[in-house]
Amino acid sequence: MREFSVVGKDIPRPDAWLKATGKAVYTDDIKLPGMLYGKLLRSPLPHARIVNIDVSKAQALPGVKCVITGQDIPKVKYGNWRLFPATQDEYALAIDKVRFVGDEVAAVAAIDPDIAAEALQLIEVEYEELPPVFDIESALKEGAPVIHEESPNNVSVTRKIEYGDVEEGFSKADYVREDTFTVHAVSHAYLEPCSTVAQCDLDGRITLWTSTQTPYIIQCLLASTLEMRENDVRVIKPYVGGGFGGKMELRPWEFCAAFMAKLTGRPVKFTLTREEELATGRRRHPMVIYSKVGFKKDGTLVAKDLKISLDGGGYNSMGPTATFLCGNFGAMLYRYPNYRFFGQHVYTNKPPAGAMRGFGAPQSLFATETQMNMAAEELGIDPIELRIKNAMVEGDVIPDVATISSCGFIDSLKEAARMSNWKKKRKSLAPGEGIGVGCYSFISGGVFNWFNTQYPFSAAEVRVFSDGTAHLLTMASDIGQGSDTALKQILAEELGLEMKDIRVTSADTAVTPQADLGTWGSRVTLMAGNAVIDAAKKIKEKLFGAVSARFNLNVIYDMECKGGRVYAKGRPDRGMSFGEAVAMVQKAQRGEPLVARGYYTPRGKGLVTPAFSFGAQVAHVAVDQETGKVEVKKIWTAHDCGTVINPMAAEGQLEGSIHMALGYALSEQFVMDKGKTLNTTFLDYKIPAAMDMPQSKSAIVDTYEPEGPMGAKEVGEGLVSPTAPAIAEAVYHATGYRCKDLPITPEKILKGLRDTKKRKRKRS
Amino acid sequence: MGLPKFNYVAPETVQEACQILEKLGGQAKVMAGGTDLLIKMKHGALRPKTIVGLRKIKELRKISFRKNQGLFIGAMALLEEVASHPKVKKLYPAVAYAASQTATVQIRNMGTVVGNICNAAPSADNIPSLMAFGAELIIASPNGERRILLENFFKGPGEVNLNRGELVKGVLVPPPPEGSGVSYQFISQRSKVDIAAVCVAAMVVIDKGRTRDVKIVLGAVAPTPIRALEAEGLLRGKKLADRSIQKAAEQASQEARPITDMRATSEYRRLMVAVLTKRALLEARQMALAS
Amino acid sequence: MMHKISIKVNGDLYVLSVEPWKTLNQVLREDLNLTGTKLGCGTGDCGACTVLVDGRSVTSCLTLAVEMDGKEILTVEGLAPAGEELHPIQRAFVEKGAIQCGYCTPGMELSALYLLKNNPSPSEAEIREALSGNLCRCTGYNKIVEAVQWAAKELKAEKSKSTRSK
Helix, strand or coil, X not given: CCCCXXXXXXXXXXXXXXXXXXXXXXXXXXXXXXXXXXXXXXXXXXXXXXXXXXXXHHHHCCCEEEEEEHHHCCCCCECCCCCCHHHCCECCCCCCEECCCCCEEEEEEECCHHHHHHHHHHCEEEEEECCCCCCHHHHHCCCCCCCXXXXXXXXXXXXXXXXXXXXXXXXXXXXXXXXXXXXXXXXXXXXXXXEEEEEECCCCCEEEEECCCCHHHHHHHHHHHHCCCHHHXXXXXXXXXXXCCCCCCCCHHHHHHHHHHHHHCCCEEEEXXXXXXXXXXXXXXXXXXXXXXXXXXXXXXXXXXXXXXXXXXXXXXXXXXXXXXXXXXXXXXXXXXXXXXXXXXXXXXXXXXXXXXXXXXXXXXXXXXXXXXXXXXXXXXXXXXXXXXXXXXXXXXXXXXXXXXXXXXHHHHHHXXXXXXXXXXXXXXXXXXXXXXXXXXXXXXXXXXXXXXXXXXXXXXXXXXXXXXXXXXXXXXXXXXXXXXXXXXXXXXXXXXXXXXXXXXXXXXXXXXXXXXXXXXXXXXXXXXXXXXXXXXXXXXXXXXXXXXXXXXXXXXXXXEECCEEEECCEEEEEEEHHHHHHHHHHHCCCCCEEEEEEECCCCXXXXXXXXXXXXXXXEEEECCCCCCXXXXXXXXXXXXXXXXXXXXXXHHHHHHHHHHHHHHHHCCCCEECCXXXXXXXXXXXXXXXXHCCEEEEEECCXXXXXXXXXXXXXXXXXXXXXXXXXXXXXXXXXXXXXXXXXXXXXXXXXXXXXXXXXXXXXX | XXXXXXXXXXXXXXXXXXXXXXXXXXXXXXXXXXXXXXXXXXXXXXXXXXXXXXXXXXXXXXXXXXXXXXXXEECCCEHHHHHHCHHHHHHCHHHHHHHHCCCCHHHHCCCEHHHHHHXXXXXXXXXXXXXXXXXEEEEEECCEEEEEEHHHCEEECCEECCCCCCEEEEEEECCCCCCEEEEEEEECCCCCCCCCCEEEEEEEEEECCEEEEEEEEEECXXXXXXECHHHHHHHCCCCCCHHHHHHHHHHHHHHCCCCCECCECHHHHHHHHHXXXXXXXXXXXXXXXXX | CCEEEEEEEXXXXXXXXXXXXXXXXXXXXXXXXXXXXXCCCCCCCCCCCXXXXXXXXXXXXXXXXXXXXXXEEECHHHCCCCCCCCCHHHHHHHHCCCCCCCCCHHHXXXXXXXXXXXXXXXXXXXXXXXXXXXXXXXXXXXXXXXXXXXXXXXXXXXXXHHHHHC
């Protein structure tokens, strides 16, 4: 195992200084001379035809500089699935119809935000109401209102996966169970509301500062919707206050800011309110999941048949990816010799669901893991034993999808059981307490090029200088997860430099090398990390050549960069400082700076991802039998993320995942009435507070991912999946109430307790 | 989210405040901490032309205790000040506790107990325990002062018995009787830092083993905080045994008139009234016996 | 109507004319360009806009600027003692991995300061309670709690050092 100097250390993030002192500039902190403030008019109706919009009164309001509607903008639809233009179903401002409460209808730019808000009240929109649908079942009914003409049955995307022979598999099963699970929508609830500032140069080029996780995607889609050339749009990502999947598409305010900046010649800023975020923002897909699994008597899995319907809301958003992925996640964790999946993405008149941390996994794995727990009980096998029996191992092949190149799943299960004292607690907890297990596997970035990029998936440029410093340029986007730090660590390790020797410039599409698909699907560490290593290797080759020539080294010598020096391995005296080596190369190149670019695009890695992470989690709960309230007392996690680049940051990702998953399991949900979201403040959209968090203990299982940079792979996104099924099983263990429809509420538990009592009475 | 436009005045005396309120009538809103008022205004639920800020009226910040009169909490006394006041903690622990469980640290540093009362949310944390103590409000007007029993103050959600020109100066809580105990219990389904889905306060006075007096106050289960009078009747004059507590709790649950909203269903609220009433009575009994 | 107010922010005196409907948050961010104080919700629920007014933590989004006349306000920009780069609380947040996206950080630090001023040796439960008016979506709070524990120790050590040297 390689010894690291910088990688694998608890290094505080360099950007934390700026954030701790309030100096880090987020998009809404930007103020440009002459800047206008934008606001969006949104549809109050879930489904309606726009008959007429009269903006004259708004335009006449003093201080208003620009009002636009769907009639004013280029008729170009957008969506992240560029490879399949039919999936691109959205205009920046509604043109013919509105499809959810909150659909953007018009935009105003004024000299101050209050005037812009006042102007919105003066826009008169005449709607012709259309019958709405709010759930999957009604949307799929014969004769249901059609939300998009292009999808007459309201199904926009379907996906099938099949391998083995499912029917034959079930015929060999001793035990088969069928269950239907439903899971609900939740909000990303990043603390920084979306914000964007656009500026138009004299030559008509656009610069957009925006709170995004995907500057390159924004650049491309903004260019196409503005009917501009890609290179005439520059997207800069300032510090971003969290994204979690909610900031990875072109959004109407980004388009409107740029479009109105062009029209007015003045910078335009939009910042959403929390109310807008919660009432109309993207959310995690609600799903109806039918799952049938078959086992042999001894617990061996023989077949799985999975059918998932996704409630997509009014537009596709990232729904096609979620449809694709939830079927892949359904096949993960265990060895299913026969597997079949059918997924369909269904339109409804609700705010669109999009990508959210886990991207189909929290839903799909809630079903898998709950069903596994149910099967374990009926088969009379310990739930962890049953999992170990069926667990994927290194070298396993998922047909047409991937080969598992590293896997610490069984070790994770064993470690979680050991840490939590599983066997003992399972038998001897106080009344009203319970423990349960849930597991996950996740991707390290996607392979399938739905964005249809013409560039490598990740790129890095490394410049080195004779003063012993380096400059890393990458389009990878740090949105708080810490990629700037991790990539800096990787480069420091490769070049034998210290963190302070490296400057990072990231996520500016005009400056950093083309391209990077952005921060989603846990792709950055692996993909951008590999690009950094590629660039560093090219730099090192040059340095090694210069040092080798200087000391007249035998060509068989291995060389290294370490401790700020470049030298022959085993002969540290044959070498020089990093800066001197750079100077030598530069001299040899007659002044040309030493710069290298590195790239990474996953190839030959199947359809889904180059590498999978795995893990197991145990939750201990106490349930108040009178009120039904659940207290999660402790969570133990053992996970496999390959080489850990920064353990402190990885632990932060884990704890953040537990937070988000705790909300998903217990406290977060949207209360909707006829398509309208009612809980639009953090008072009633309840993310856990510091007091709600359980104790957490974790262990990292040692694995090495051959495809990853220095053996690293995904951490911190997959971890959002195991918690809900673990808590659900713990609640079942404590009360006898089995949750098949998230979230787990006190009311459902009390009803479950009453039913359990009734059942017991009947039995006795 | 911006605030709508309004005028702001900050009188320096109660008298001046009342005169302004008399002049402006319904167009003015009194602001103590503003933590409820400003949110309602941001959501467009209220659009007063003028806000009358009480910050400059020094006497309203007062919290005082006199043996024969009891506790006075001025209209501008912060939730945090009430929660941490040594006399309140010692003699009216349920009042201090309710204040300490209201919203968050920051809101408790801005909001006031009297503001919480006057906002008249059915779920207000600070009303049930004060009602259980038999608190009165002292209301000033240009013509003098009047007192009203807290339980007669509420007309409906956000609606109170105040006439034009009147200002609530503070709340007066009688000295706790010998052998009494008051408990405040609440539940929210979702988080430990959450608005109450149901709250209950119970007061018992135990004299020679019998319940000389009892009050059960239910919050968030009717348009205003209410007394569960029939449940109280089951206990008054009787021994406060576990069985009768259970019966009274079930009776209180029948007296509740809960609705379903985004915080809980009516069924759950009704069930919780019984649970919390039982817990409140048990704790109040324990306190009474220990006093 | 405009109201004239004079406020001291991080020790600096400002005399301003404000409209009554402007919040302290708006005045800090827009008029004084002190953008370290964030706005996460506007309804006092998330705590990202927390500042200290005369030593008490408040949410600046629900504080009217007009009521701040004569007050002393401390924002994240004024947290570090004169001549120092970081306050021990800030250093603890940086070192202990308590910062991810950083949007909750300024408010969180001021809530921590308010706690430690009133309770220099808080228990873990007291820290969690004191921070419950500050939402964080990234960290799961545990590292923030650790940072506050660490800062408490540092501050006590500093205090005992300075008393000894007196």
